[in-house]
Amino acid sequence: MKIVVEYVLISNFMINIIIFKTTALVLKERGRLFLLSSTLSACVTLVLPLLSLSALGCFILQFGLNILLVCISFKFRTLKKFFQIYLCFTVASFIYGGTCSLVASYIETQSLILLLLAVVGVYFVVKVLVKRISKKQAIENFCVDVSLCFSGQKTNWKGFLDSGNLLIDPLTQSPVSLINFKVFSCIFKDICLEDVLRKSEKLKKLKLAHYISFNTMGTGNKILVFQIDGLEIGGKHYKKAVLGLSLKNFNQAFGSDIILNNNFAYMCK
Numbered sequence: 001m002k003i004v005v006e007y008v009l010i011s012n013f014m015i016n017i018i019i020f021k022t023t024a025l026v027l028k029e030r031g032r033l034f035l036l037s038s039t040l041s042a043c044v045t046l047v048l049p050l051l052s053l054s055a056l057g058c059f060i061l062q063f064g065l066n067i068l069l070v071c072i073s074f075k076f077r078t079l080k081k082f083f084q085i086y087l088c089f090t091v092a093s094f095i096y097g098g099t100c101s102l103v104a105s106y107i108e109t110q111s112l113i114l115l116l117l118a119v120v121g122v123y124f125v126v127k128v129l130v131k132r133i134s135k136k137q138a139i140e141n142f143c144v145d146v147s148l149c150f151s152g153q154k155t156n157w158k159g160f161l162d163s164g165n166l167l168i169d170p171l172t173q174s175p176v177s178l179i180n181f182k183v184f185s186c187i188f189k190d191i192c193l194e195d196v197l198r199k200s201e202k203l204k205k206l207k208l209a210h211y212i213s214f215n216t217m218g219t220g221n222k223i224l225v226f227q228i229d230g231l232e233i234g235g236k237h238y239k240k241a242v243l244g245l246s247l248k249n250f251n252q253a254f255g256s257d258i259i260l261n262n263n264f265a266y267m268c269k
Contacts (some may be wrong), residue, residue, distance in 0.1 A: 009043075046204070073241055146231070149229040157258050159260045167214065174240070175242065176242050176261055223246060
């Protein structure tokens with residue numbers, strides 16, 4: 001009986017710690033007193049079978065316990081925030097409870113180490129997913145629809161407002177937004193990548209075409225800069241916009257084909 005008691009206490013304590021951490025991670029909330037809450041929950045789980053409660057009684061007790069644990073472990077000022085935390089805590093409990101049941105069904109003897117390894121593994125999977133979703137949301141918050149106007153034509157793209165892009169063209173004193181070759185080739189279909197690299201005569205077709213220094217990752221490079229009729233962001237038009245051709249594949253990092261200059265922040269509001 002002593003081994004069973006220790007197993008129940010340790011496993012429930014560790015799993016509850018992970019449940020609290022998962023709730024804090026998903027909701028980006030700063031928790032508190034996780035050790036106290038986990039100890040209380042583990043003790044109740046240990047005593048619960050001795051109370052001989054009905055299924056309804058167990059549900060009411062667990063429901064009340066979860067409310068108490070949420071109140072102890074998290075701060076909230078509104079009822080809406082409380083329900084968000086409670087819902088996330090409940091879902092996390094079901095996920096890790098299901099993980100424990102699944103592990104128990106595949107092993108003949110209860111193994112605390114295997115159980116905790118499975119729970120920790122699920123936690124790291126959740127952590128990676130939350131990180132990726134947060135990164136995607138952060139990028140989307142700075143992505144806007146951009147229209148490039150050139151020779152009476154207009155092409156539509158996704159632009160990323162980069163606060164770190166402070167590049168200014170020394171010739172025109174205009175802010176420079178970066179485009180990839182996909183955008184460039186769509187505007188200038190008769191100019192290939194080789195023409196850009198070799199600085200061929202075809203580049204004379206570009207208005208105010210010239211090369212400027214562009215420092216990135218500690219290395220200095222020259223990029224092709226030119227002027228188009230304008231660009232539109234959110235219905236606002238900026239005339240004589242200057243673009244710089246970057247041969248870096250920034251689409252995967254920013255989810256867009258244009259890196260807007262920080263000076264265009266007012267157009268994105």
